Amino acid sequence: MRLRKPRALAVTCCAVVGLLTATAACGPSPDDAPTSEATAAVVSITGTAAEAPELNYPVPLTLDAPITEVVWEGDGDEVVEGEPVLLRVYSENGTDGTAARNDFLSVPVPYLLTEEAIGSDLFDVLSGHRVGARILHAVETDGVPIVTSIDILPTRAVGDLSAPEAGMPVVAHDGVGAPTVTIPSDQPAPTAPVVRQVVRGTGEQVPSGSKVVIQFVVVKWSTGEVYDTTWGEGRLPKTVTVGADQLIEGFDEGLVDLPVGSQVMLVVPPGLGFGPSGNDLSAETLVYVVDILAVSPAAPTG
Numbered sequence: 001m002r003l004r005k006p007r008a009l010a011v012t013c014c015a016v017v018g019l020l021t022a023t024a025a026c027g028p029s030p031d032d033a034p035t036s037e038a039t040a041a042v043v044s045i046t047g048t049a050a051e052a053p054e055l056n057y058p059v060p061l062t063l064d065a066p067i068t069e070v071v072w073e074g075d076g077d078e079v080v081e082g083e084p085v086l087l088r089v090y091s092e093n094g095t096d097g098t099a100a101r102n103d104f105l106s107v108p109v110p111y112l113l114t115e116e117a118i119g120s121d122l123f124d125v126l127s128g129h130r131v132g133a134r135i136l137h138a139v140e141t142d143g144v145p146i147v148t149s150i151d152i153l154p155t156r157a158v159g160d161l162s163a164p165e166a167g168m169p170v171v172a173h174d175g176v177g178a179p180t181v182t183i184p185s186d187q188p189a190p191t192a193p194v195v196r197q198v199v200r201g202t203g204e205q206v207p208s209g210s211k212v213v214i215q216f217v218v219v220k221w222s223t224g225e226v227y228d229t230t231w232g233e234g235r236l237p238k239t240v241t242v243g244a245d246q247l248i249e250g251f252d253e254g255l256v257d258l259p260v261g262s263q264v265m266l267v268v269p270p271g272l273g274f275g276p277s278g279n280d281l282s283a284e285t286l287v288y289v290v291d292i293l294a295v296s297p298a299a300p301t302g
Contacts, residue, residue: 043147045071045136052090052104053134053149061094061145067138068125074132076154083176084236085113085126086153086213086293094138094145107211107296108153110236125150155215155237157199157263157291169219169287171198171265178231179263179289181219189221189285194267195254201261204295208243208256211296221267221285237293251288263291 042061047053053071079085088108091100103109115123125137135150156177164170170182179198206212215237217229230237242255254266266288 043067043136043138045069045134045149049132049134049151052102055090055092055147055149057094057138057147059094059097061138061147063094063138063140063145066140067136069136070129071134071136071149072132074130074152076131076152076158077156077176078128078130079113079126079152080176081113081127082233083113084110084155086110086155086237087126088151088153088294089148091146091148094147100146105297107213107239108151108294110155110213112234112236126152131155153294154261155293157201157293158261159199159201159263161199162197165196168194168196168267169221169265171263171289177215177291179217181217181224181226181265181287181289183219183221183224183287189269190267191269193254193269194265196265197258197262198265198289199261199263199291201259201263201292203260203262203292205257205259206242206255206292206295207298209241210243210298211239211241212255212292213237213239213294214255215291215293217289219287219289220281221287227281227286237291251290254288255290255292258292260292260295263289265289 043055043057045053045055086108087110088103089101090104092098093100111118113123113126118126121139125135129135129152131152131154133150133152135152136148137150138145138147140146167184167187169184172180172182174180215230217231218227219225220227229235242252251266251268254264254268258264268286268288270283270285
C-alpha cells in the first residue's frame with residue numbers, strides 16, 4: 001500500500017461539476033484558523049484555511065463506507081436551506097491521488113443550499129454547519145473513491161461598519177446582510193466618482209485582472225429604485241473579472257486594492273456608467289453597494 005502521489009489536475013470542468021453535486025465539496029474557513037487534522041478510517045487532512053489542504057490516504061483508496069468529519073467548525077452565520085452557500089473545494093481521485101478540483105487556484109463557487117441544486121449527499125454534509133467550517137468528505141461514486149475538503153465562506157461582507165457620510169446614501173442591512181440604500185433627499189448627485197467603504201474587510205486585496213466573487217445591489221440616484229441585485233430568493237453571488245473591460249469603468253476601478261470582506265459603495269456618474277449610448281441609464285447616476293466575498297490568486301510576476 002503506497003501513499004498518494006503529488007497532485008496533478010486530471011479532471012475536466014464538466015466532470016468536476018458532476019463530482020461536486022454527486023459527492024461533496026471542500027470549503028474555506030478563516031485565514032487565521034489553526035492548522036487542523038481530522039482522521040477518519042484511513043483518510044486524514046492537514047493544513048490551514050489559507051491554503052489547499054493535504055489529503056493523506058493509501059493509494060489506491062478503498063472505502064468501506066462514506067466518511068464525513070468536521071476538521072474545524074466555523075463561528076460565522078449558520079448555513080440556511082434555500083440560501084446561497086459559497087464553497088471553496090479541493091478534491092482528489094482516491095484511485096491515483098490526482099487532483100479533481102482545486103478552488104485555491106481559482107475562486108470559490110456559490111450554490112443554493114437545496115437538495116435540487118447540490119444533491120442530497122452534499123446537502124446533508126453541509127446542513128447544520130456555520131461559515132468558516134472545513135469538512136472532510138470521502139465517498140465512492142460510480143466506482144471511484146473521491147476525497148474532498150469543503151470550506152464554507154461568507155456570502156456577506158464581514159468587518160467593521162463605517163459611519164455614514166453626510167450627503168451620501170445610507171446603507172442599512174437585514175438579517176442576512178442584504179443592503180437597503182436610501183438616497184438623501186434634495187441632494188444633488190456627485191459629478192465625480194465616489195468610493196466609500198461601508199464595511200471594512202481584513203482579507204487580501206483585489207488586484208487588477210483578478211476574478212472576484214461579489215454580491216451587489218444597484219440603485220438609481222434619481223429615484224432610489226433598485227435597478228439590479230444579486231440579493232433575493234433564488235439568486236446567487238456573481239463572479240466578475242476586474243480590469244478586463246468586462247465591467248463599467250467606475251465600478252471596475254472602485255474594486256481594485258480593496259480587501260476581501262469589505263462592502264463598498266460606488267457612486268458612478270454618467271459617462272463612467274453606461275455612457276452616452278442613448279439607453280435609459282445613459283444619463284443616470286448609479287449607486288452600487290458591493291460585497292467583496294473572494295478573490296482569485298494574483299498572477300505570478302516576472
